[in-house]
């Protein structure tokens with residue numbers, strides 16, 4: 554947080570749940586990952602619970618993530634120190650380490666909805682009931698495919714990006730972009746700690762990504778459609794976007810499945826440092842859910858589309874770092890991101906005051 558003698562403001566709240574990884578990343582091995590500036594090691598205990606510790610062996614400071622998991626303990630890859638999931642020393646061949654009571658810091662960690670969530674802040678406040686309910690992840694009526702990017706940008710730039718989809722017309726012109734997006738004004742609303750940006754386009758040609766999705770639902774793909782985008786931000790880094798197209802005049806969002814292709818763009822964003830983040834992305838859909846090949850095809854298209862964002866965001870971050878303190882414009886299309894940043898600032902101030 555400190556640059557020279559100058560103290561900078563924190564940019565992420567700590568008393569909240571963040572996605573740290575997916576369960577497959579810690580299957581039978583430890584994972585080192587930086588979350589909110591903290592170097593963590595994540596692993597599974599003998600009982601199959603998830604555990605998160607400082608990635609720091611108390612013996613000589615080696616990263617525990619370079620070690621192995623044996624019988625639910627993490628074994629340092631340097632000299633073999635064994636650590637319990639609660640951060641206490643569990644033993645070391647030829648040494649009496651039980652007298653070193655201090656151990657290392659552990660963090661509340663929970664596996665839920667296909668993700669591993671960690672709480673980097675005050676552990677007594679960590680209530681698993683506050684983990685967002687991803688209803689699609691526990692329903693057989695939905696299919697999901699996704700992935701993970703590490704992006705060298707402030708996590709709030711990615712939130713801005715997802716709360717202002719006019720960029721699709723430029724960044725994603727060959728897949729989901731179309732001129733009707735920027736021609737249609739969005740509506741922005743804040744309710745409590747949630748921000749919603751909605752855009753409805755009527756009687757327009759479906760762009761290539763959505764033509765392919767309509768084909769994937771085995772319905773007509775080259776006729777005029779109604780299209781919608783409803784972006785919902787909840788802190789610290791969740792943006793769920795209801796997206797879809799339906800044959801024009803068939804009820805839009807509420808059109809029956811034989812006239813519609815729709816889903817939720819899933820965006821779970823975790824700060825790594827102040828200028829880099831982890832982006833857990835994906836798409837949940839509630840049509841033709843048994844078609845695994847369609848899930849793969851949508852994931853591949855989404856990966857290509859989000860790679861276009863990645864390049865723009867990292868370049869934008871470099872320019873911003875070259876121009877510290879420079880004021881930027883705020884247009885009506887930026888309202889979603891502006892509200893999201895305000896909510897994050899309020900949470901950070903409340904934590905700092907407490």
Ligand SMILES: [Fe+2]
Pocket residue numbers: 714720721724725858859862
């Ligand atoms: Fe994008």
